Amino acid sequence: xxxxxxxxxxxxxxxxxxxxxxxxxxxxxxxxxxxxxxxxxxxxxxxxxxxxxxxxxxxxxxxxxxxxxxxxxxxxxxxxxxxxxxxxxxxxxxxxxxxxxxxxxxxxxxxxxxxxxxxxxxxxxxxxxxxxxxxxxxxxxxxxxxxxxxxxxxxxxxxxxxxxxxxxxxxxxxxxxxxxxxxxxxxxxxxxxxxxxxxxxxxxxxxxxxxxxxxxxxxxxxxxxxxxxxxxxxxxxxxxxxxxxxxxxxxxxxxxxxxxxxxxxxxxx
Numbered sequence: 001x002x003x004x005x006x007x008x009x010x011x012x013x014x015x016x017x018x019x020x021x022x023x024x025x026x027x028x029x030x031x032x033x034x035x036x037x038x039x040x041x042x043x044x045x046x047x048x049x050x051x052x053x054x055x056x057x058x059x060x061x062x063x064x065x066x067x068x069x070x071x072x073x074x075x076x077x078x079x080x081x082x083x084x085x086x087x088x089x090x091x092x093x094x095x096x097x098x099x100x101x102x103x104x105x106x107x108x109x110x111x112x113x114x115x116x117x118x119x120x121x122x123x124x125x126x127x128x129x130x131x132x133x134x135x136x137x138x139x140x141x142x143x144x145x146x147x148x149x150x151x152x153x154x155x156x157x158x159x160x161x162x163x164x165x166x167x168x169x170x171x172x173x174x175x176x177x178x179x180x181x182x183x184x185x186x187x188x189x190x191x192x193x194x195x196x197x198x199x200x201x202x203x204x205x206x207x208x209x210x211x212x213x214x215x216x217x218x219x220x221x222x223x224x225x226x227x228x229x230x231x232x233x234x235x236x237x238x239x240x241x242x243x244x245x246x247x248x249x250x251x252x253x254x255x256x257x258x259x260x261x262x263x264x265x266x267x268x269x
């Protein structure tokens with residue numbers, strides 16, 4: 001499995017505070033069947049002022065330590081990027097990293113308040129050739145009142161990422177119910193751990209993959225933890241037939257192209 005979202009770097013955000021904590025997380029991930037982990041610390045202006053160059057350096061250093069200790073986990077870089085108005089400029093300048101230097105961006109909306117111009121901001125990233133992966137929509141307190149927003153941006157090309165722990169109930173009944181709906185109704189592109197510790201927010205996905213298989217079958221569950229994440233790893237675009245089932249309506253895609261054209265003042269392609 002490939003984990004696209006994990007806070008494994010020590011002392012850089014709200015993940016592990018020590019190298020020992022990072023190593024314990026890495027061992028846990030390997031034991032769970034994860035082969036590659038994207039280290040994605042928060043970039044949150046005013047709170048976590050991380051940047052691409054420093055993240056890459058820290059990932060390279062941690063990889064050397066894992067190699068030296070015989071921990072068979074391959075690391076890659078990225079960030080859990082808070083949605084702010086300056087995000088496009090930060091990406092263009094290279095301050096904000098895309099996942100592994102690919103076209104994919106791990107994008108975190110505000111947890112408690114719907115960001116102003118939320119869908120328009122996501123559409124603009126897509127228009128710039130970036131594929132946003134929206135982190136843990138099921139855990140956002142405003143998700144239930146704005147579900148249509150997430151379905152719209154998903155149809156337009158954004159991905160939706162469900163947290164493994166949320167699917168298993170670690171974040172409460174509402175997050176579990178929303179996770180099951182997103183997966184069961186065919187909207188979820190990927191499952192990731194969003195690991196922070198070796199406790200409740202552990203870097204594991206195998207049990208969640210099994211739960212997803214019970215909802216949508218083994219092939220689709222595998223796509224969420226292996227097939228689609230491998231596209232990110234190799235910077236490949238996703239074909240229509242490899243998107244989750246709910247995304248594959250041509251009529252839906254056409255309607256979203258019209259919306260994007262209206263937002264940016266140009267005709268639908």
